[in-house]
Amino acid sequence: MNYFLMYLGIAVFLGFLTHYVLKFIKHKSLYPFMPFKYNFRRRRVTFDKTLSLLSERNIKTIIETGTSRKGLTNTKGDGAGTFVFGKWAKENDAKLFSVDINGDAVKECKVEVTHQELQDTVTVVLDDSLNFLDAFEDTVDFLYLDSYDYCKVDTVIQEKSQEHHLKEFMAIEQQLHKDTIVLIDDCGLPGGGKGKTVVPYMEQKGWEVLIDAYQILLVHKDSL
């Protein structure tokens, strides 16, 4: 009986240990840039490289399409790009514009922008990204495409999302320059993800893929 309890205790202990070790391995933080508790999971590798490039290239103007609709709470699911790149922008005297078509998403994001004291750096705009990009007159140093929600199973939504991300790129293309960085979210998904149509278009125009993972990171070949 005593042996039984002892083995049971060991088994329970090993179970807990395995659980926490696996959890730790899966936890992909951007520490020390962001507090350790935030898990960026499949975006960590591309966010990390993008943050280095932002510094190397002295980026000043950032546009994100599709805002962090859940503030900083959904780093695992959506990425919380508004806050990662917004924080970088604040620390490096840059500006970030985040555009979203959904009023609730904009409202929610603005609350967190104020909470993080990013209101002088981050402007959250309620608009269709295509209108916003079309009207944007300054040059853009970092473009993050992450709007029209993708669906893993519905091929009609997949095509609409892919088409929308191509149109976004085409709407702002004239404002990009050889040192602009482009990051596209939600690419490593069934059906090719958000980047399926826009990436080949960009490659024809001289852009090169630096990282092709869950997200795709591109720079212009003239900058390499």
Ligand SMILES: C[S@@+](CC[C@H](N)C(=O)[O-])C[C@H]1O[C@@H](n2cnc3c(N)ncnc32)[C@H](O)[C@@H]1O
């Ligand atoms: C995946 S979320 C963006 C996540 C955010 N970039 C982040 O890192 O947390 C996609 C957002 O795109 C927005 N969206 C969808 N279609 C849009 C459009 N045509 N113009 C602007 N935003 C759009 C949705 O309302 C949604 O809030």
